[in-house]
Amino acid sequence: MDIACLIGKRLKRGDILALSGDLGSGKTCFAGGLAKGLGLSEEYRITSPTFTLINEYQGRCNLYHFDVYRLNGCKEFEELGYEEYFSANGVVAIEWAEKIESILPENIISIKFDYVDENIRKIIIKGFKGRIEEIAQDLNAEVV
Template sequence: MKKILMKNERETTELGYKLGSLIDFPAIVCLSGDLGAGKTTFVQGFSKGLGVSENITSPTFTIVNEYNGRLKLYHFDVYRISSSDEMYDIGFDEYISSDAVCIIEWAEMIEDLLQGIEKLWIEIKYAEGSTFKRELLMRPEGEKYEKLVEELFKE
C-alpha cells in the first residue's frame, strides 16, 4: 500500500493526470473515500492523462459516462445505486471485461462485484485536522497494478 499526502486540489489533479498518462492497458481503478474529498477531481486529471479532451463530470444520475482518449474510458459513479444487481442491469460485467479503462467512484458500494478481479483501489480522505489536505491510499491488486504504482512514484 502506498500513502500520499496531497496539499491541495491541484496536487490531486496532477497525481490523477500522471496515473492516467502511465496506463497503457485495459484497467479497473476503484475510488472510495469521503464525500467531497476529491474523487471527481482525481478523475478529471486522470482522464486528461488518458488524452480525453472532453470536460469530465460525475455521472451521479446516469451511473456511467463514456469518453474517448488513448483508451476508451468508462467513468462510473455508483453512489446512487441501491444494490449491486443494478450494475448487472446496465451490463457492468461487459464494461469491466472490455478493452477500456473503468474508473469507479464509490466502488466500495459494489465491492462484491469486484471480488477476484485485479484492480487498483484508491481511497481519498480528508487528512486529520485539515479541511484542505487529503490522504490518498493506493492498494494495487495484481502484478500489473503493482508495477503501475511503482512507476507512478519513481523519481
C-alpha cells in the same frame, strides 16, 4: 490532480479503478486527472455521473466513468451491463466502488481518498502484484 494524471499515463486498457471516499473527497477531480493522463481531449469536461450512472469518454484509451452512489447494491450495477464495460477496450473508474465491492474482480486498483482539510487529501492506492508496482515506479512511491 497531478498524481491522477501520472497514474492515467500508466494505465492500460482493461484496468479497473475502484474509487472510494466521503462526499467531496476528490473522486471526481481524480477522474478528471486520469482523463488528462489518458490523453483524452481537453474539450471533455469530466463531471460526476451521479444521475447518468456512467459517462463515456473516447480517446486513445477510452474512459468509462461510473458513479454508483445512488444504486442499491450489486444487482442494480449488474443491470447496467457492467461486464461489457469491464471487458471493453478502455479503462474503468468507479466512484463509490465500496457499494459493489463483492462483485468487483480481484485485479482492480483500489484508490481511497481521506479528507484531511480543504486542500489536502490522503490517498491510499492498493492493487494486485505486478500491476501496482508498474504504476508506483513512475510515482516514486513505496510499495508495501
